[in-house]
Amino acid sequence: GIQVEQSPPDLILQEGANSTLRCNFSDSVNNLQWFHQNPWGQLINLFYIPSGTKQNGRLSATTVATERYSLLYISSSQTTDSGVYFCADSYNNNDMRFGAGTRLTVKP
Amino acid sequence: DSGVTQTPKHLITATGQRVTLRCSPRSGDLSVYWYQQSLDQGLQFLIQYYNGEERAKGNILERFSAQQFPDLHSELNLSSLELGDSALYFCASSVARDTEAFFGQGTRLTVV
Numbered sequence: 766g767i768q769v770e771q772s773p774p775d776l777i778l779q780e781g782a783n784s785t786l787r788c789n790f791s792d793s794v795n796n797l798q799w800f801h802q803n804p805w806g807q808l809i810n811l812f813y814i815p816s817g818t819k820q821n822g823r824l825s826a827t828t829v830a831t832e833r834y835s836l837l838y839i840s841s842s843q844t845t846d847s848g849v850y851f852c853a854d855s856y857n858n859n860d861m862r863f864g865a866g867t868r869l870t871v872k873p
Numbered sequence: 874d875s876g877v878t879q880t881p882k883h884l885i886t887a888t889g890q891r892v893t894l895r896c897s898p899r900s901g902d903l904s905v906y907w908y909q910q911s912l913d914q915g916l917q918f919l920i921q922y923y924n925g926e927e928r929a930k931g932n933i934l935e936r937f938s939a940q941q942f943p944d945l946h947s948e949l950n951l952s953s954l955e956l957g958d959s960a961l962y963f964c965a966s967s968v969a970r971d972t973e974a975f976f977g978q979g980t981r982l983t984v985v
Contacts, residue, residue, distance in 0.1 A: 860906065862918060
């Protein structure tokens, strides 16, 4: 099945710093999504980005489908950005497979 | 609010018992997914339904079963519960099989 690798597994930042999270796929990218799981466990949709680049405020994402990876950029990080960031993609247009996540801690 | 509703939010039950988790997808969504997230773990895909039919199966135990009803809501049944079944169970829905998916708030199951 599809393998989804996320890096780094853990990231600690000072408030105001920028960061880049990466997601690599073993198979073709179909329906890539980025999610943020907040400390209360909620999974929040960040981007649906099978290809190209999107921006939403301080966050942006880029997917290079031909090279099977996606990047999530967080600029001017805030403490509320803390949590776990997941990427996921569909396998055979059916189930979504998730990476293990990047745990981000933003310190004030 | 994602529009996906899961009930109950919390559930505490004893080992050996059976529980049913319910999911109402977003209006118009035909596809429903179930995931299990154990403590500090990633999301494990359990099963997917599309318009009432099972479409994909992941690491779902034989003690677990699910179905999607004609009104498109879905239920996940967990039986002969063990301590290791304690986890967050998420439901997600999407319009079709290859479109953006949205997650409910999850059901936190604690088996004691």
